[in-house]
Amino acid sequence: MFDTNELVLNMGPQHPSTHGVLRVVLRLDGEKVVDSDVVIGYLHRGIEKLSENRNWTQIILLTDRMDYVAAAINNVGYCETVEKLMSLEVPRRARYVRTILCELQRIASHCLWVGTHAMDIGAMTVFLYAFRERELILDLFEEFCGARLTYNSMRIGGLPLDIPPGWDKKVLEFCKIMDSKIDEYEELLTHNRIWLERTRGIGVISGPHAVALGLSGPPLRGSGVPRDVRKDEPYAAYDEMQFDVPIGLAGDTYDRYLVRMEEFRQSLRIIRQGTEGIPEGPIVGKVPRLIKPPAGETYHAIESPKGELGYFIVSDGKSTNPYRFRVRPPSFCNLQGLRTLIKGHLIADVVALIGSLDVVLGEVDR
Amino acid sequence: MITPTHYMLLSSALFIIGVAGVMMRRNIIVIFMSIELILNAVNINLVAYSSQLQNAVGQVFALFVIAVAAAEAAVGLGIILAFYRNKETVNIDEMNLMKW
Amino acid sequence: MGQAIAFYTLAAFILGFAVLVVTTKDTVHSVLFLVLDFLFVAALYVLLDAPFLAVIQVLVYAGGIVVLYLFVVMLVNLKRPPEAHHDPHRRTKLGLFLAVAVLLELGAIAVYQTTRPVLSVPGAPMPVTGNTEQVGWLLYTSYLIPFEIASMLLLVAMIGAIVLAKREL
Amino acid sequence: MIDQFVIPLLKIVIVLNATLVAVSYMVLLERKVIAWAQSRLGPMRVGPYGILQPVADAVKLMIKEDITPVRADRWVFTAAPIISMVPALIVYAVIPFGPKVSLFGRQVSLSITDVNVGLLYVVSVASVGVYGIILAGYASNSKYPLLASLRASAQLISYEVAVTLTLVSVVLMAGTLSMVSIVDAQYNGRVWFAFVQPVAFVVFFIGALAETNRAPFDMPEAEQELTGGFHTEYSGMRFALFFLAEYANVIVASSVATTLFLGGWLRPFPNVAMLRFLGFIPSWTWFLIKSFVFLYIFIWVRATLPRYRYDQLMRLGWKVLIPLAIANLVVTGIVKVLLS
Numbered sequence: 001m002f003d004t005n006e007l008v009l010n011m012g013p014q015h016p017s018t019h020g021v022l023r024v025v026l027r028l029d030g031e032k033v034v035d036s037d038v039v040i041g042y043l044h045r046g047i048e049k050l051s052e053n054r055n056w057t058q059i060i061l062l063t064d065r066m067d068y069v070a071a072a073i074n075n076v077g078y079c080e081t082v083e084k085l086m087s088l089e090v091p092r093r094a095r096y097v098r099t100i101l102c103e104l105q106r107i108a109s110h111c112l113w114v115g116t117h118a119m120d121i122g123a124m125t126v127f128l129y130a131f132r133e134r135e136l137i138l139d140l141f142e143e144f145c146g147a148r149l150t151y152n153s154m155r156i157g158g159l160p161l162d163i164p165p166g167w168d169k170k171v172l173e174f175c176k177i178m179d180s181k182i183d184e185y186e187e188l189l190t191h192n193r194i195w196l197e198r199t200r201g202i203g204v205i206s207g208p209h210a211v212a213l214g215l216s217g218p219p220l221r222g223s224g225v226p227r228d229v230r231k232d233e234p235y236a237a238y239d240e241m242q243f244d245v246p247i248g249l250a251g252d253t254y255d256r257y258l259v260r261m262e263e264f265r266q267s268l269r270i271i272r273q274g275t276e277g278i279p280e281g282p283i284v285g286k287v288p289r290l291i292k293p294p295a296g297e298t299y300h301a302i303e304s305p306k307g308e309l310g311y312f313i314v315s316d317g318k319s320t321n322p323y324r325f326r327v328r329p330p331s332f333c334n335l336q337g338l339r340t341l342i343k344g345h346l347i348a349d350v351v352a353l354i355g356s357l358d359v360v361l362g363e364v365d366r
Numbered sequence: 367m368i369t370p371t372h373y374m375l376l377s378s379a380l381f382i383i384g385v386a387g388v389m390m391r392r393n394i395i396v397i398f399m400s401i402e403l404i405l406n407a408v409n410i411n412l413v414a415y416s417s418q419l420q421n422a423v424g425q426v427f428a429l430f431v432i433a434v435a436a437a438e439a440a441v442g443l444g445i446i447l448a449f450y451r452n453k454e455t456v457n458i459d460e461m462n463l464m465k466w
Numbered sequence: 467m468g469q470a471i472a473f474y475t476l477a478a479f480i481l482g483f484a485v486l487v488v489t490t491k492d493t494v495h496s497v498l499f500l501v502l503d504f505l506f507v508a509a510l511y512v513l514l515d516a517p518f519l520a521v522i523q524v525l526v527y528a529g530g531i532v533v534l535y536l537f538v539v540m541l542v543n544l545k546r547p548p549e550a551h552h553d554p555h556r557r558t559k560l561g562l563f564l565a566v567a568v569l570l571e572l573g574a575i576a577v578y579q580t581t582r583p584v585l586s587v588p589g590a591p592m593p594v595t596g597n598t599e600q601v602g603w604l605l606y607t608s609y610l611i612p613f614e615i616a617s618m619l620l621l622v623a624m625i626g627a628i629v630l631a632k633r634e635l
Numbered sequence: 636m637i638d639q640f641v642i643p644l645l646k647i648v649i650v651l652n653a654t655l656v657a658v659s660y661m662v663l664l665e666r667k668v669i670a671w672a673q674s675r676l677g678p679m680r681v682g683p684y685g686i687l688q689p690v691a692d693a694v695k696l697m698i699k700e701d702i703t704p705v706r707a708d709r710w711v712f713t714a715a716p717i718i719s720m721v722p723a724l725i726v727y728a729v730i731p732f733g734p735k736v737s738l739f740g741r742q743v744s745l746s747i748t749d750v751n752v753g754l755l756y757v758v759s760v761a762s763v764g765v766y767g768i769i770l771a772g773y774a775s776n777s778k779y780p781l782l783a784s785l786r787a788s789a790q791l792i793s794y795e796v797a798v799t800l801t802l803v804s805v806v807l808m809a810g811t812l813s814m815v816s817i818v819d820a821q822y823n824g825r826v827w828f829a830f831v832q833p834v835a836f837v838v839f840f841i842g843a844l845a846e847t848n849r850a851p852f853d854m855p856e857a858e859q860e861l862t863g864g865f866h867t868e869y870s871g872m873r874f875a876l877f878f879l880a881e882y883a884n885v886i887v888a889s890s891v892a893t894t895l896f897l898g899g900w901l902r903p904f905p906n907v908a909m910l911r912f913l914g915f916i917p918s919w920t921w922f923l924i925k926s927f928v929f930l931y932i933f934i935w936v937r938a939t940l941p942r943y944r945y946d947q948l949m950r951l952g953w954k955v956l957i958p959l960a961i962a963n964l965v966v967t968g969i970v971k972v973l974l975s
Contacts, residue, residue, distance in 0.1 A: 122942025389561025
């Protein structure tokens, strides 16, 4: 293309491929992106500030609304942070169920990602296939806690309810189905020439650069940095699980894709181990009637499907609500990399790269 | 009865419209289009005589004219683009420099 | 009679659109009128028993060259028409005068020509029949060298256009 | 009188109506086939199995508000959908649906007309269709459509070269530009051209995908990148015209592919006497079946493949398809000379 002047193009907030209300102001030379400006904040609801005026249990359902495609993981992260602040012991059975829920949620979130990412690149069938399987997970969650999207599925110190009878069998059955379905997605994409051409060498970011930008999760591992909170600082029951952390080499969109596809399999592996090894026992630890953590501050991070989800909470020890509540959302930090990634690429790659970072705007804006 | 004269008058009228366009307009793209009109006027003549004389040679020449027009359009538009990139205008009055 | 009606209609359209091409302010509209003009010229070729040339006219002119024009018009995307510049050296009147002079001259020739008998040079006997075949036969026999030169010209033009339009080589 | 005016007029009316119905049902077919590919049902509400869905769509599009953007170029904005629709329909003038048949004691050929430059006519009319897209993008005075129309003009012109070159090798095989004679040549040659010209066939098919803006080459529309591309600003009936034009073009591409490469109305193995019993199926049915296969492949490809990127598309066109088509043409020429 040989346009002479730069064209400023507003991509979003109303755009089918910006995964919500992200707005990217592109400065284009023909179709090439010269520079860009990522504008966020269209979905800001002030969750952090709201949390400072709620009691500790009420906050759980606010965390649901951050990464709404992986609500259970947000719940787990928050509850564990408070437990850490209160030095509460969580029973082993509850930790196992948390692990299973987290991994189911990771699969659900990755399903949504693979669907929308493929859709952004034009392969629409994968989208419906992936949603078909996500539906099965939502059914499992519905059976566990009654909700399908915003679960409110955790309590400080353990679980609200024990797992329903026969639920673990259904989970194992789902694992069996999912195994073949992942192959189905890969059949449609992994060796597809067009897919390779659209993703290989697009948005390359080196490991050190990714670390410097603060990326985490699959975008970081896709660049070859083997950082996974589940392995490095185990929480829930991850220290008892056997799993591998897949890493990429090239740091391009294709490697990020491969990393996530492998994470599907590793998640299934963890779910199998967890479900088969669920110990008997109580589901809630010794939680005081009035939750009022001692004065102090703590940071606790877990591995959400998008990356490192951290909670920083300050308690003054006097009131029944946090003094300061702050989230380190993985989507927000990963979105930092977008400007670097899309520079010099074409418009078509912009949507592919937004997809490959897998951002959820509810979490970016909070 | 339509004789070659009719065609020739038509073609000369078209030719004149083209010439007038070249002389009067300042937009170089429109000037190029006027040149295309002139070439078409020539072609109408060629084809009319070819049909009158029952000889396809005129049509062969018309084909050559079309080929030349294509070449002219490609190069000419390339020049326009290159010029526009430097001077941000397509006014022919400002195209009075051999280099810049 | 039918032929006369067809001719006059087509001629009216051709000239009318040609005038519009030259006079319209908006360059894109100008390009559109040019396309319409070419389509009517193609129809005129059909009237003249040259269907092959008519189709080529549509294919090459309307489908190729004018698309290029449109492409360039959209790329340069003018904010104000060049006519808005007031240039003291404009010679519009002279242009108009010249054009009218040439028209008169051509008209005189045309009228003079009607007083002479119509030429009838029998074409060389052609081994093939059909318009396309005839044109093809001539192109590849008598006019082979011009044909090759035309293709070289197109190649050179293509390379030239690429060199000109490319920002950096 | 009847042969000169009435029958051609009747044919035009029938073909136009059949085309418009076929186009609207092509939309339904696409939705259904893609739904099946994606393990869902597709439209099911309007009529049994959703067969009245096209009617509902048409009604909805007609009563929808027709918006012209304030800063749009009003005339061109209105003309663009018409410009893209008309060429898609007038191509049918030369497509032969069958041979001459006798109907009520008259010899009627199952094509509106058979001109001796038929194939070139198809190509040239199709090349005019690009104006609709370019002008729509320009006239909307909006950035996404403008980008789309720049993409479209480059894409369609580039792929036209490759497609036309493959057609030339077919013409070399048949020795004629008339569509009817091309089918006859396949009958006389005892083989469909798809088998003697496999390279041309494949290049033509890929080029047809690009020329009709179908996935994986639907760059000018590119829902996910350009939010609908050239018709972003269109609504109501004008949008419907674009929509219909796209599907009409797909049907045209299928019909042309059938005529040129799959023997048009000929039954399979037309020269094998043993299969004569297949002759009880009317010739136009074979034509429709073969076209339907193409339509199905068009839809199937759309359901399966991701979208190419603009620069990759151009690379594919100029560096792969055009050289392939030229090489194929040269080889065809050499073989033709050696055999004669």
